[in-house]
Amino acid sequence: MIDCKGLTKQYGRLRAVDKLSFSVQSGEVLGFLGPNGAGKTTTMRIVAGFLPATAGTATVCGYDVETEGREARRRIGYLPEGAPSYPEMTPLAFLEFVADVRGLRGEERGRRLDEVIGLLHLESVLAQRIDTLSKGYRRRVGLAQAILHDPEVLILDEPTDGLDPNQKHEVRQLIGGMARSKIIVISTHMLEEVDAVCNRAIIIAHGRILADDTPQGLEARSRFHNAVTIKLGDPELVPAARDAIESLPEVESTELDDNTGRVTAFPASGKLPLAPIGELADSRRWELSELHLESGRLDEVFRTITGGASA
Amino acid sequence: MNAAWAVCRRELLSYFATPVAYVFIVMFLVLASTFTFYLGNFYERGQADLAPFFTFHPWLYLFLVPALSMRLWAEERKSGSIELLVTLPLELWEAVLGKFLAAWAFTLLALALTFPIWVTVNYLGAPDNGAILAAYIGSGLMAGGFLAVGSCISATTKNQVIAFILSVVACFLLLLAGFPLVLDVFSGWAPQALVDAVASLSFLTHFQSISRGVIDFRDLVYFALLIAACLYANTIVLAIKRGD
Ligand SMILES: Nc1ncnc2c1ncn2[C@@H]1O[C@H](COP(=O)(O)OP(=O)(O)OP(=O)(O)O)[C@@H](O)[C@H]1O
Ligand SMILES: [Mg+2]
Numbered sequence: 291m292i293d294c295k296g297l298t299k300q301y302g303r304l305r306a307v308d309k310l311s312f313s314v315q316s317g318e319v320l321g322f323l324g325p326n327g328a329g330k331t332t333t334m335r336i337v338a339g340f341l342p343a344t345a346g347t348a349t350v351c352g353y354d355v356e357t358e359g360r361e362a363r364r365r366i367g368y369l370p371e372g373a374p375s376y377p378e379m380t381p382l383a384f385l386e387f388v389a390d391v392r393g394l395r396g397e398e399r400g401r402r403l404d405e406v407i408g409l410l411h412l413e414s415v416l417a418q419r420i421d422t423l424s425k426g427y428r429r430r431v432g433l434a435q436a437i438l439h440d441p442e443v444l445i446l447d448e449p450t451d452g453l454d455p456n457q458k459h460e461v462r463q464l465i466g467g468m469a470r471s472k473i474i475v476i477s478t479h480m481l482e483e484v485d486a487v488c489n490r491a492i493i494i495a496h497g498r499i500l501a502d503d504t505p506q507g508l509e510a511r512s513r514f515h516n517a518v519t520i521k522l523g524d525p526e527l528v529p530a531a532r533d534a535i536e537s538l539p540e541v542e543s544t545e546l547d548d549n550t551g552r553v554t555a556f557p558a559s560g561k562l563p564l565a566p567i568g569e570l571a572d573s574r575r576w577e578l579s580e581l582h583l584e585s586g587r588l589d590e591v592f593r594t595i596t597g598g599a600s601a
Numbered sequence: 602m603n604a605a606w607a608v609c610r611r612e613l614l615s616y617f618a619t620p621v622a623y624v625f626i627v628m629f630l631v632l633a634s635t636f637t638f639y640l641g642n643f644y645e646r647g648q649a650d651l652a653p654f655f656t657f658h659p660w661l662y663l664f665l666v667p668a669l670s671m672r673l674w675a676e677e678r679k680s681g682s683i684e685l686l687v688t689l690p691l692e693l694w695e696a697v698l699g700k701f702l703a704a705w706a707f708t709l710l711a712l713a714l715t716f717p718i719w720v721t722v723n724y725l726g727a728p729d730n731g732a733i734l735a736a737y738i739g740s741g742l743m744a745g746g747f748l749a750v751g752s753c754i755s756a757t758t759k760n761q762v763i764a765f766i767l768s769v770v771a772c773f774l775l776l777l778a779g780f781p782l783v784l785d786v787f788s789g790w791a792p793q794a795l796v797d798a799v800a801s802l803s804f805l806t807h808f809q810s811i812s813r814g815v816i817d818f819r820d821l822v823y824f825a826l827l828i829a830a831c832l833y834a835n836t837i838v839l840a841i842k843r844g845d
Contacts, residue, residue, distance in 0.1 A: 338688045341844040364690040374681035376611070378618040383611075390607035391689045419618075435685070 296346035308497035321488035367441035373432030377421030509586025523577035604691035608699025667768035670751025732814025739811025749831035779803030
């Protein structure tokens with residue numbers, strides 16, 4: 291369990307983290323969202339034991355990260371922002387070093403090393419200097435290091451930044467596979483990632499929590515939640531169709547996207563316009579090339595909550 | 602403690618993965634011999650001892666050791682790898698000790714590679730090998746002292762050039778603490794006890810007796826305390842500055 295109470299970090303006159311309180315239970319995959327400079331990295335650094343907090347406390351599995359730091363850090367796997375490592379080392383030597391400091395020995399050490407090398411597909415670069423690796427491979431070496439000791443708590447700062455789509459998918463599966471038995475905190479700017487791996491999301495800006503909800507809960511805050519988007523085969527029909535749809539009691543308003551020709555119908559509060567729109571299309575014999583129900587758009591919720599501004 | 606060993610091994614390996622190791626060792630050997638044979642008049646003196654060799658060690662270390670110590674923490678802070686290192690389950694002092702021991706072991710290796718000069722002097726005459734061993738020990742200890750000072754200073758900055766310059770200045774002042782250049786600053790106003798205390802910090806005074814083959818317990822204690830104090834300060838500096 292991670293438990294933060296009143297976490298504050300002051301940089302001179304700038305308050306990067308402002309009385310942040312939250313706790314995370316085993317089995318939760320928490321996504322940290324927020325504009326650039328919101329304080330995500332700073333918070334993760336405090337919890338991982340890199341930065342001392344100006345005020346407040348953080349405990350990991352019952353150990354205070356400041357006063358019982360070593361015990362806390364034993365239980366944490368941490369991928370710092372930008373995945374720093376030692377450029378002159380090879381991934382193999384680097385992972386062996388981390389295994390040694392983490393006190394892995396004998397058979398277990400070999401088994402864990404083999405496992406993470408396999409999981410992150412590092413076999414082909416094991417003997418290459420880290421400073422000659424591509425950005426994605428460097429990130430994978432950092433991830434391998436973080437999960438090497440099979441920690442109870444994983445803190446990953448932008449884990450999929452710089453990975454190709456295949457690798458992103460694999461890393462998300464990796465995280466999903468580990469999720470049941472662990473606490474995982476990731477920060478990301480890729481909102482689809484929150485949908486894909488997180489079962490909880492915290493949006494922060496200016497060091498404060500603005501929203502703390504499930505991804506579905508956040509999507510439900512979107513005005514697109516339960517909205518219906520259609521595309522008519524014949525563009526000539528669009529104005530008439532909009533009028534007809536807007537006159538439905540379940541529909542609040544419609545919007546036309548001029549670029550794509552899609553019409554989105556927003557629901558009147560608490561109403562579900564999908565079925566009525568379907569029936570309408572049937573009775574008027576519209577030829578629909580698209581008809582789908584929106585679950586809500588995270589990027590729109592993100593912009594609304596954070597006020598569209600960066601910190 | 603195992604963590605300290607792991608840090609030490611990693612650090613040593615990284616010396617040899619970069620040109621640092623080779624440049625340092627070659628420069629050390631070239632300069633050590635140049636000083637001995639040209640400035641020290643090794644042959645002309647007609648004595649079978651290594652005094653001309655050891656006399657120049659403090660001046661050799663003055664520039665070479667900060668070149669080695671400057672990167673110890675400054676590089677780690679600059680590249681961000683310190684974030685990785687200190688979030689591993691080790692105490693800061695273990696990381697400090699591990700890195701220091703690696704740098705020291707490396708310097709001792711360079712020192713050990715000067716053995717041909719010892720072979721030469723034994724070939725030419727019959728020196729007092731006990732005294733030579735004592736001088737080697739003293740030289741090694743002094744290198745440790747320089748390194749500890751440099752390591753501590755390296756932790757205060759992300760900039761290796763600054764670390765180098767500050768270390769050279771600090772080591773220079775420590776070397777000459779027993780000499781008028783430094784003492785005159787104090788003697789006008791400070792109580793005699795303070796002046797004596799400053800004088801007793803001098804590397805040179807402590808090294809000179811050992812380099813003549815006299816191992817005085819107090820000199821050993823001096824270097825041991827100096828190293829311990831610097832590494833302690835190093836740990837504190839890191840605890841405060843690690844995130845800046
Ligand atoms: N060492 C430091 N000294 C001074 N200010 C700092 C320092 N580190 C971070 N900050 C400031 O603290 C604030 C929060 O930074 P942080 O790195 O936590 O943001 P972030 O949410 O991770 O942003 P991003 O999405 O860009 O990674 C920023 O305004 C940043 O400029
Ligand atoms: Mg960040």
